[in-house]
Amino acid sequence: MNEFLLTSDVEEIVQRLEGHALKLAGKTVLLTGARGFLGRYFTEVFLALNQRLPQPVTVVALDNLITAGKAGGEDELPASPNFHFFRQDVIQPFDWEGPVDYVIHAAGIASPFYYRAYPLETMEAAVSGVRNALDLALRKRARLVFFSSSEIYGDPDPANVPTQESYRGHVACQGPRACYDESKRLGETLCYIYHEKHGVHANTIRPFNVYGPGMQENDYRVLPNFANRIKAGAPLKVYGSGHQTRTFCYITDAMVGFLLVMLRGAPGEAYNIGNPKPEISMVELVKRIETVLGRPVAHDVIEYPDSYPADEPNRRCPNIRKARLQLEYAPSVPLEEGLRRFLTWSDRMYTGEV
Numbered sequence: 001m002n003e004f005l006l007t008s009d010v011e012e013i014v015q016r017l018e019g020h021a022l023k024l025a026g027k028t029v030l031l032t033g034a035r036g037f038l039g040r041y042f043t044e045v046f047l048a049l050n051q052r053l054p055q056p057v058t059v060v061a062l063d064n065l066i067t068a069g070k071a072g073g074e075d076e077l078p079a080s081p082n083f084h085f086f087r088q089d090v091i092q093p094f095d096w097e098g099p100v101d102y103v104i105h106a107a108g109i110a111s112p113f114y115y116r117a118y119p120l121e122t123m124e125a126a127v128s129g130v131r132n133a134l135d136l137a138l139r140k141r142a143r144l145v146f147f148s149s150s151e152i153y154g155d156p157d158p159a160n161v162p163t164q165e166s167y168r169g170h171v172a173c174q175g176p177r178a179c180y181d182e183s184k185r186l187g188e189t190l191c192y193i194y195h196e197k198h199g200v201h202a203n204t205i206r207p208f209n210v211y212g213p214g215m216q217e218n219d220y221r222v223l224p225n226f227a228n229r230i231k232a233g234a235p236l237k238v239y240g241s242g243h244q245t246r247t248f249c250y251i252t253d254a255m256v257g258f259l260l261v262m263l264r265g266a267p268g269e270a271y272n273i274g275n276p277k278p279e280i281s282m283v284e285l286v287k288r289i290e291t292v293l294g295r296p297v298a299h300d301v302i303e304y305p306d307s308y309p310a311d312e313p314n315r316r317c318p319n320i321r322k323a324r325l326q327l328e329y330a331p332s333v334p335l336e337e338g339l340r341r342f343l344t345w346s347d348r349m350y351t352g353e354v
């Protein structure tokens, strides 16, 4: 078990999948972005399932390690006969000699800090990467799940918050966030085309701010950023006005949702996966952290640094009715509980030095 994740969380995901996981017995999953935050959870969940399933899941794991960091590095690969790792850039075509039943395309440059630094790589991972994944799914007659993002909605007008899947978005095609938002949108279009034209069973997942143990200290998304500053004993840096809102979905809730989409999603459909409650501002997030830690936490509200793409959405909150009704998806970890698990873990694992 990768020490960068919590065994208890992986176990919780496995328990909550119940009988759905039986569909995975004896199957092969090709997982791109396998050494990232979500990819490492998928891997550990499949390997944990192998203790229970009548036949094991085989994991074919691809990653070029561009943002995998220490936790995702080759020294930390799981030792299992059912796990095969290949250092592979998904912009180049890829294959596997045996059968493939599921393709999960999670390779991507997910953190705003990194997609500001690597805009072209960000676009290519979402566009050429998913095209290569779709070609493989077509050849192998596999189901495919594409990790898109809630960012495809851009900055929704307030009448469309909470945001449902049918909302078309309010997105800039030029600007510091366009490389991410627009390439995820085009990746979704490719899934649509391969489904319509070639009958590939492709699903799109739009995650809304997933967090939890396993996020790297230098990930630069908001919660690892805050946790790093807490560990360093330094004031938190809240960017912009601090009034922009987000929802936060704990990793166990998110993983159950992702796996339900993969196993039960209707062909060609996109699903929001997140936790709609509470929708809170970044300043309020600091207050929730104070409640969890039981002490005041100093913070400064500052201008966006150059390293971070400005023009971020004012509000972000999912409507998850579709996943609730079609997949019985029901997030259940309250924010305070998730923060408690994450901050306890980050206090143990982070150095406070980034």
Ligand SMILES: NC(=O)c1ccc[n+]([C@@H]2O[C@H](COP(=O)([O-])OP(=O)(O)OC[C@H]3O[C@@H](n4cnc5c(N)ncnc54)[C@H](O)[C@@H]3O)[C@@H](O)[C@H]2O)c1
Pocket (backbone or CB within 6 Å): 032, 033, 034, 035, 036, 037, 038, 039, 062, 063, 064, 065, 066, 067, 068, 072, 088, 089, 090, 091, 105, 106, 107, 108, 109, 110, 111, 124, 125, 129, 147, 148, 149, 150, 206, 207, 208, 209, 210, 211
């Ligand atoms: N975690 C979230 O809250 C969230 C929210 C919305 C969307 N997503 C999407 O879900 C996916 C996984 O997110 P994550 O949080 O695990 O991100 P992550 O950055 O932790 O992991 C992504 C992995 O993909 C790899 N990668 C990047 N480009 C690649 C390429 N060209 N070839 C091979 N590997 C490549 C990286 O090295 C990294 O290990 C991403 O596509 C992301 O955009 C995540």
